[in-house]
Structure formats: C-alpha cells, structure tokens
Amino acid sequence: MEEFSNVKATTTRLCLLLAGLLSASSLFAISGPAPLGWRWFGKTDFAPTAKPVVSGDKIFVAVGRRVYAIDPTSGTELFHFPQGQEPDGDFRADLAVVGDTVVAPNSNKFVYAFNRNDGTKKWSFHLGNGVARTVVANDTTVFLFTTDDRIVALNADTGAKAWTTDLQLDGSQTGSAVIADGQLIFYTTDGRVMAIDAVTQRKSWEMRILTVPFNPMPTVLGSTVFLVSGDQVALVAARTGRASYVVRLPERVVGGVAVTPKGGVAVTERGNVYAFQLDGRQYSRKPLELDGFVQVPPQPAGDTAVVQMTNGAFYLIDPADLNPRVVWEYTTLPLPGTMRKIRSGDSGGGGGGNLGGGGGGNLGGGGGNLGGGGGTNRGGGSSAEKEVPADYVAAFAPIVGSGERLYVLTEDGSLFGFGRDIGVDETGPSIEMLTPPSGSAMNGFLNTDFVFRIEDQGSGLMKQSISIQFNDQPMKFEYVPAGGYVYVRIRPAGSTQPGANLPLSDGFRVITVSATDWMGNLSEKKFTVLIDNTLPAIQERVVDQRTGSSGGRGPGVGGGG
Numbered sequence: 001m002e003e004f005s006n007v008k009a010t011t012t013r014l015c016l017l018l019a020g021l022l023s024a025s026s027l028f029a030i031s032g033p034a035p036l037g038w039r040w041f042g043k044t045d046f047a048p049t050a051k052p053v054v055s056g057d058k059i060f061v062a063v064g065r066r067v068y069a070i071d072p073t074s075g076t077e078l079f080h081f082p083q084g085q086e087p088d089g090d091f092r093a094d095l096a097v098v099g100d101t102v103v104a105p106n107s108n109k110f111v112y113a114f115n116r117n118d119g120t121k122k123w124s125f126h127l128g129n130g131v132a133r134t135v136v137a138n139d140t141t142v143f144l145f146t147t148d149d150r151i152v153a154l155n156a157d158t159g160a161k162a163w164t165t166d167l168q169l170d171g172s173q174t175g176s177a178v179i180a181d182g183q184l185i186f187y188t189t190d191g192r193v194m195a196i197d198a199v200t201q202r203k204s205w206e207m208r209i210l211t212v213p214f215n216p217m218p219t220v221l222g223s224t225v226f227l228v229s230g231d232q233v234a235l236v237a238a239r240t241g242r243a244s245y246v247v248r249l250p251e252r253v254v255g256g257v258a259v260t261p262k263g264g265v266a267v268t269e270r271g272n273v274y275a276f277q278l279d280g281r282q283y284s285r286k287p288l289e290l291d292g293f294v295q296v297p298p299q300p301a302g303d304t305a306v307v308q309m310t311n312g313a314f315y316l317i318d319p320a321d322l323n324p325r326v327v328w329e330y331t332t333l334p335l336p337g338t339m340r341k342i343r344s345g346d347s348g349g350g351g352g353g354n355l356g357g358g359g360g361g362n363l364g365g366g367g368g369n370l371g372g373g374g375g376t377n378r379g380g381g382s383s384a385e386k387e388v389p390a391d392y393v394a395a396f397a398p399i400v401g402s403g404e405r406l407y408v409l410t411e412d413g414s415l416f417g418f419g420r421d422i423g424v425d426e427t428g429p430s431i432e433m434l435t436p437p438s439g440s441a442m443n444g445f446l447n448t449d450f451v452f453r454i455e456d457q458g459s460g461l462m463k464q465s466i467s468i469q470f471n472d473q474p475m476k477f478e479y480v481p482a483g484g485y486v487y488v489r490i491r492p493a494g495s496t497q498p499g500a501n502l503p504l505s506d507g508f509r510v511i512t513v514s515a516t517d518w519m520g521n522l523s524e525k526k527f528t529v530l531i532d533n534t535l536p537a538i539q540e541r542v543v544d545q546r547t548g549s550s551g552g553r554g555p556g557v558g559g560g561g
Contacts (some may be wrong), residue, residue: 029302029420030404032316033328033518035459037405037422040334040415042068043552046090047396047411054402055116057099062091063413067104070120072405079119081112096137096175097104097155103142105132111144111157123159129151134186136179138198143184145173151184151196157275167201169194175216175255175358180238181223187216193227195241207242216267217256217297217398221278226257226264228297233257233266242301245280251287257296258305265298265305273298273307275319290315291481301401308399311482312392314408317507326519330418330460331481332393332410340390391483428523429515436486436529438511444504444531448490455484456517465516476501483511486513504531 044064044340053060058068058078065086071080081104089108096103098381101122104110109131113122130146137143141162144152149169153162171188178185183195183204191212211230219226227234232489233247253266264276271290276283292309299306302317304327308314314330393410400407405419417423434451436442436481453466454461461484468488476499478487491500509531514524 019138020262028430031303031317031318031327031378032417033459034404034406034420035423035425035519037073037419039417040070040075040077040371042066042413044413045091047131047394048092048409048413049396050092050409051398052400052407052409052415053097053102054400054407056437058116059115059407060095060097060102060416061409062093063106063409063415065090067091067095067102067114069116072402072407072417073422075415081114081119083119086348087112093132094135096135096142096156098137098139098142099402101156103135103137103154103156105135105144109156111142111154111159112216113156122157124153124160134173134175134177136177136184138179141198143177143179144211144278144445145177145186148399149173150200150437153198160523163201167196168329173214177217178218178220178225179377180194180220182224185218185225185237185240187218193218193241204239206260207241211252213255215254215255219256219259221259226259228253228255228257228266228382232357233264233276245277245282247283249274249276249283250285254294254297258298258300260303260319262303264321265307265317265319265324267294268296268309269294271309272305273324275322275324279376284320284322284324288317288326290326295396296398298399299401301399301406304368304401306399306406308395308408309481310394310396311480312394313481314395314399314409316406328437328460329463329481330518331455331456331484332395332414333455334390334393334412334415335414335416336392336493338390339387342389343385369493379514392481393429393446406460423458425456425517425519425523427458428521429454429456429461429517431513431525432527433511433513433527437486438527438529439442441530441532441535443535443537444490444494444506444509444529445533446490446503446537447492448504448537450490451510452486452513453484453487454479454486454513454515456521457514458521462516462518465522467512467514470504472512503533504534506531509534 010209026244042063048063050062059069066080068080069077087106087108091104091106093105100116101113102116103113107281109127111125111132115122127146130148132144134145142154142156149172151167171190173186174189175187182198184198185195187193191209193207197204209229213228223238224235225238227236231249231252235244239408251272253268253269258265264278266274271294272287274284274287279469292311292313295310296308305317306314306451307317313331315326317324318327336355392446393412395408395410397409404421408416432453434453463479464480468477475488478499491497493502509529511527
C-alpha cells in the first residue's frame with residue numbers, strides 16, 4: 001500500500017515527545033463535566049466554522065461580518081472589529097493572533113489586522129483574485145492559503161509582504177494547515193500531503209496518499225505531525241516526512257486526531273471513537289459508539305478529547321487504557337424562536353447550513369447525505385423547503401478546551417462558555433410529556449408511542465440516568481439527543497421492532513420519569529393515563545411548549561409500526 005511509506009521507528013524520540021506532552025499538560029485542565037457559565041450571541045447569516053481563539057484575557061470569534069472579543073469569565077462582549085461600518089464580506093476563515101495583532105481574512109478578498117487590546121485597525125491587505133481559505137502563523141509571520149492556490153506570507157505586525165513573491169502551488173490546499181518545525185504542512189485535493197519551508201519557500205517533501213479524509217486537519221506534536229488517510233493514522237517528522245509509525249484502525253476516520261497525555265483519539269463519520277497509544281503500539285479494537293454523525297475531527301481538551309456531532313451533542317472522551325469512555329455529554333439548544341429550514345423529504349431538521357439571525361432566525365441545511373445530520377456544504381433531501389422550530393444547534397467550528405474551560409461556537413452564532421469556575425448548576429433536568437397529554441384516556445393495545453422531552457441546559461443530561469416506569473414497571477425507551485426526545489413504544493405482541501414494549505392492559509397508569517444531570521441534580525415527574533382498550537386509537541398531537549411545534553418529532557400516539 002502506498003500510504004505512509006518509509007516507516008522508521010524512533011523509540012527514544014517518541015519517549016521524549018511523550019514526556020514533553022505530559023509535562024506541558026496543565027494540572028488545571030478540564031477532565032469531566034462542567035456547568036454552563038454563559039452564552040453570548042452574534043448576528044450571522046451562515047454557520048460559523050472558524051475556530052475560536054483564546055488569547056490571554058480574551059476569546060476572539062469570527063461570526064458573520066465581524067470579529068468579536070469576548071471576556072472568557074463573564075461572556076461579555078469587550079469590543080468588535082470593525083468598529084464602524086461592516087465590510088462587504090464575511091469572516092469565514094480561521095483567525096491568527098500574533099503578539100498584539102489579530103489577523104482576520106474576509107471573503108471580500110481583504111485581510112484585516114487589528115490590535116488585540118482595543119480592536120483598533122492596524123492594517124489591511126488585498127489578496128487580488130483569491131480569498132484566504134486557511135491561515136497559519138508563527139511568531140512573526142502569517143501565511144494565507146488562497147482559493148487561487150497561492151501561499152501569501154505577510155508580516156503580522158505591519159502587513160508588509162514577508163516573501164518577495166507569493167508561492168504558487170501545483171495543487172489546491174484543502175482542510176486546515178499547520179506549521180511545525182518551520183514547515184507549512186497541508187493536504188491537497190488531488191491526494192497529496194505537502195511540506196513547504198516557511199523561510200525558503202521550497203518544498204521540503206511530498207507524500208501521495210490514496211484517500212484524502214473528510215475535513216483534513218494535521219495535528220502537531222512537537223516537531224512531528226499526525227496525518228490521517230482512510231483507516232490509517234501516521235506520525236511523521238515535520239521536516240522530512242518520514243513516518244515513525246502507522247496505526248491501522250478498523251474503520252476510516254475523519255480528517256484528524258486529538259492528542260492527549262492519555263492517548264490519541266480518532267473518530268469515524270458515523271461517530272465510532274477509537275483510542276490509540278501515542279507510541280503507535282496498540283489501539284482499541286472495539287469502538288465507543290456515539291449517536292449521530294461527525295464532520296469536525298476530535299479536539300484535545302486537557303487529558304480528554306471532545307467529539308462533536310451534527311445533532312448538537314458533544315462528548316468529552318477519556319481515552320485511558322485504550323478504552324474510550326464518555327465522561328460528559330451535552331446538547332446545545334437553540335435560542336427561543338429559532339427556526340430551521342429543512343427539505344420536505346427530511347425527517348426533522350438536519351444540522352448546519354446557513355442561518356439568519358439566531359433567535360428568531362433560520363437555521364438552514366437539510367439532512368444531506370448523512371440522513372439526519374447534514375451540515376455545511378451538504379445538500380440533500382427533496383427540492384421543497386419548509387421551516388420548522390429548531391430543537392438543537394450544532395457546532396461546526398472546532399470546540400476549544402482552555403484550562404478548566406470549554407468554548408463552543410454553534411451554527412446560530414452562539415458562543416457557550418463552560419467551566420466549574422464560571423458556572424453553577426443546582427437545577428435538575430426539565431421533563432415534559434409531549435404526547436399523549438397527561439390524564440388522557442386511551443387505547444393501550446394498538447401501536448402507540450409515548451413521547452417525552454428531557455433536557456438540561458445547566459450541565460447536560462446524563463442519558464444513563466433516565467428511568468421511565470409505568471406503575472413501577474420499568475419500560476424500554478429510545479433517547480434522541482437532538483431535541484431531548486424520549487420514546488416509549490408500545491407494540492403488539494410478537495413485534496420485531498427494537499425497544500418495543502408489550503401492549504398495556506386496562507387500568508390507570510402512573511408514569512414516573514426521572515433523570516439526573518452531570519452535576520448530580522435529580523428530577524422526577526409523574527404523569528397519568530387511563531388505559532381503556534375499547535377506545536379507538538388516538539391520533540392527537542399536543543403542542544411542544546419549548547419549540548411551539550405540534551407533537552415534536554416522530555410518530556405520535558397511534559403512529560409507527
């Protein structure tokens with residue numbers, strides 16, 4: 001196989017790298033559940049994908065046509081750039097912070113720079129025919145990869161050209177780029193990984209791979225870089241391209257890995273999580289299976305890794321002992337009044353796409369070819385569109401872990417700040433019975449679905465804690481993170497549907513629903529129904545009090561097969 005050739009084990013060097021990583025890991029790093037401290041919102045007409053940048057006492061986020069400086073403790077907006085009239089383009093590419101300068105490319109072909117302390121403009125540079133799609137920087141220089149296949153190098157402080165002439169590439173860069181050991185390393189759309197010397201502009205090495213992963217993101221570890229192709233993860237020397245080792249996983253993984261002191265984490269597009277040792281010797285054979293689809297590669301967060309889904313859920317993963325496990329999960333909810341555009345052929349609002357104004361705005365993008373989670377640049381479904389109340393907002397920008405905190409930028413322009421030092425959660429999950437209404441008289445023998453909504457905005461719902469009992473009889477159920485829906489399905493005897501419960505005999509049922517959040521707060525609610533199997537099946541749907549929609553998602557009473 002051609003991928004990741006020239007493997008040469010360098011045990012001593014690897015041990016030094018691992019030791020450096022462990023020593024660099026802060027003792028004050030997020031390692032488990034953290035309550036929501038604040039939520040900030042910025043206006044946008046599209047789903048932000050630029051990674052938030054934590055720089056000292058500020059977080060910088062590119063949302064719509066402005067870049068915002070946010071206080072990481074309170075979530076207060078400190079200032080925005082530009083301070084006057086908005087530009088005639090959007091800030092879509094990643095930001096770079098070099099010293100006291102923030103560099104922000106815009107879709108109008110300009111690159112802007114402003115002072116990180118007060119937001120005053122320092123310089124601007126016009127890129128000509130191209131738009132910056134990717135940005136990386138070292139201590140003095142910012143490197144911009146353009147849509148017309150150039151690398152433009154600028155002095156971060158002055159905006160002057162750092163290279164006399166731009167470097168014209170013989171291919172199109174895709175995904176993210178990194179700088180390691182003086183090398184600019186990136187994937188191309190035609191199946192190569194390249195390294196360009198940041199000083200001489202010469203190509204240091206080139207590697208041809210069989211498969212360019214979706215959303216490729218090289219991961220830097222000292223003077224080496226982790227690369228992904230198909231089901232393979234390779235650790236290569238940044239300066240030479242020589243591979244120290246290659247790990248071959250059971251499945252293809254998305255475009256990058258998260259590197260933590262406890263091991264590496266890779267994830268497939270369908271949410272299967274694998275852990276591997278950083279010396280490349282062992283990996284988990286059996287994956288941790290998560291619900292949903294993945295577009296953004298896993299991100300490091302202290303000793304753990306974050307896996308974010310297109311259904312609005314994210315998971316904090318501990319990769320210790322090659323046994324990846326969830327130590328926290330959370331679903332980001334929309335602001336009141338948010339509507340999502342879906343195609344009429346889709347079942348429920350797919351993730352991603354364009355959005356218009358967050359609260360009261362429209363989240364676009366249908367289910368796409370992933371079936372339930374679409375996302376940016378993923379079409380699909382039928383041609384007709386309609387609007388439905390949104391029941392989650394997904395993060396398509398990489399989630400950022402910084403110290404004991406986690407920052408999540410979602411598709412509606414919201415930035416969530418989590419941390420035990422900035423948030424308190426003393427309230428248990430909210431529990432609603434959507435259909436049938438509590439107190440209903442109904443037939444319990446025909447196909448019937450009881451639909452509940454269980455959510456927790458403080459620290460997230462611990463789904464393992466959910467318990468549903470009918471007159472002290474535990475019931476089987478299905479939990480859907482996107483929207484917090486819980487389905488109890490009643491089916492005739494002999495039904496082969498997974499998770500189905502047997503028909504209900506005549507009489508009153510007291511339904512007890514309980515759940516706990518990740519801070520240990522318990523909620524319990526009781527509902528009642530009267531089962532009378534002489535009654536016809538009920539087709540009634542009730543209004544979902546949070547979204548304002550009729551009956552929530554999925555089949556109501558009398559639905560399903």
